[in-house]
Amino acid sequence: MxxxxxxxxxxxxxxxxxxxxxxxxxxxxxxxxxxxxxxxxxxxxxxxxxxxxxxxxxxxxxxxxxxxxxxxxxxxxxxxxxxxxxxxxxxxxxxxxxxxxxxxxxxxxxxxxxxxxxxxxxxxxxxxxxxxxxxxxxxxxxxxxxxxxxxxxxxxxxxxSPWAVGLNSAARAAIRAAPGGEGLKVARQIAMLSYRSPQSLAQTQTGQRIPGVHAVTSYLDYQGEKLLARFCESSYVTLTGAMDGxxxxxxxxxxxxxxxxxxxxxxxxxxxxxxxxxxxxxxxxxxxxxxxxxxxxxxxxxxxxxxxxxxxxxxxxxxxxx
The missing domain is CATH 3.40.50.1820 (Alpha/Beta hydrolase fold, catalytic domain)
Known part of the structure; x- marks a missing residue:
């Protein structure tokens, strides 16, 4: 349709x-x-x-x-x-x-x-x-x-809430600690854990897709790389700050x-x-x-x-x- x-x-x-x-x-x-x-x-x-x-x-x-x-x-x-x-x-x-x-x-x-x-x-x-x-x-x-x-x-x-502000604060700290892209990838990984639930990850991210790497680890790596390719770390800092405020x-x-x-x-x-x-x-x-x-x-x-x-x-x- x-x-x-x-x-x-x-x-x-x-x-x-x-x-x-x-x-x-x-x-x-x-x-x-x-x-x-x-x-x-x-x-x-x-x-x-x-x-x-x-x-x-x-x-x-x-x-x-x-x-x-x-x-x-x-x-x-x-x-x-x-x-x-x-x-x-x-x-x-x-x-x-x-x-x-x-x-x-x-x-x-x-x-x-x-x-x-x-x-x-x-x-x-x-x-x-x-x-x-x-x-x-x-x-x-x-x-x-x-x-x-x-x-x-x-x-x-x-x-x-303080919980939501805390998660965003940790994400912004990651960006400040590793500017140029690596911090944004970590920020996305932090966020993705809060966007899903333990039950969801248990159902969708068990086992290993890459030998020796937990499925959830490769999933989070993928999500970080994917966001880095399309988003700006300065915007991430600005928008999360607006939400917290x-x-x-x-x-x-x-x-x-x-x-x-x-x-x-x-x-x-x-x-x-x-x-x-x-x-x-x-x-x-x-x-x-x-x-x-x-x-x-x-x-x-x-x-x-x-x-x-x-x-x-x-x-x-x-x-x-x-």
Whole structure:
């Protein structure tokens, strides 16, 4: 089945903040910000905004086949879908390679996204985000409450815990200790362990594929090399720092009144389901649902199960149950 048209697969670029600069939370103004993005379907004033994960990008058709396509939660034949590469990344939107080292917040990313929607003529959005994209969805709900109709947050807490901050701190320490690529590979290995679960690795990474090397060791080596080939260590430092800095208080979360579907993952070790559920309880109009999977945090990508149906029904305004 064709997920999207050939034209939708083409990455586009907009230059924003030409006449009035973006003032970052760190106090630095930015002008002429380049933003790379994909759109799917015919342009409309109401859209569905997809927010990608830490090392993801705007090409939703490549990384979320369970969600994008006719009859699926993100249906280009029925709606206008937008996904942009985040500020600070390395997939076409301005990041450290252009801007140098600077502090960027998730709220800064939301402001850039708002400017892109204005550029595209979008006035109202439904939001779906997973992992870092879920944290960013909360930033959107706080920063742009007038634009958001409803939001689906998958595998993400309302704020970064000491556990999550600690994992990112260790990853950044690896990059500082071994700049030039080796540190980024180790950072990815640390992250991959938090993205899976002991049960998942026991099922998928037993034995040896290379003589004398545990399967999980060769798996982690492969994941590190794979990320190094496509990602920038400076962006990794910038984006993980933005995630760690997202710490909304209870009063801010209580101000979010639009419907929010919050999805926890039963075996998630990075953002445990109990933590995600507790965060949902801080929102006035949230529904919590849990994806049952042994595959940990990455289940939203590799073991979606009922997730597309639940999210699709929610985005359409149908009752999802508890």
């Amino acid at each position: 064709e997920r999207c048209s050939p034209a939708d697969r083409v990455k586009k670029t907009a230059v924003l903040f030409r006449t009035s600069p973006l003032l970052l939370d760190c106090g630095r103004p930015l002008s002429d910000v380049r933003v790379a993005y994909h759109t799917y379907g015919e342009a409309q004033e109401e859209a569905t905004l997809v927010l990608h994960a830490l090392t993801g990008d705007s090409a939703v058709h490549e990384w979320w086949p369970d969600f994008l396509g006719a009859g699926l939660p993100l249906d280009p034949t029925q709606e206008f879908i937008v996904c942009a590469n985040v500020l600070g990344g390395c997939a076409g939107t301005d990041g450290p390679a252009v801007l140098g080292d600077l502090s960027i917040s998730l709220r800064d990313m939301a402001r850039v996204g708002r400017a892109l929607l204005e550029h595209l003529g979008v006035r109202r959005v439904r939001i779906i985000g997973a992992s870092m994209g879920g944290l960013l969805a909360y930033a959107w709900l706080l920063e742009c409450p007038d634009l958001v109709v409803r939001a689906a947050v998958i595998g993400a807490p309302v704020r970064h 997202f710490q909304p208080n209870t009063a801010e979360l209580a101000s979010i009144h639009v419907p929010v579907l919050v999805v926890g993952i039963s075996s998630d070790m990075l953002y445990p389901a109990a933590e995600v559920s507790a965060g949902a309880a801080e929102l006035p109009n949230a529904t919590y649902w849990e994806l049952d999977s042994i595959h940990g945090h990455d289940a939203f990508l590799m073991d979606a199960g009922e997730l597309p149906g639940r999210v699709g029904a929610f985005l359409r305004g149908e009752k999802t149950g508890h």
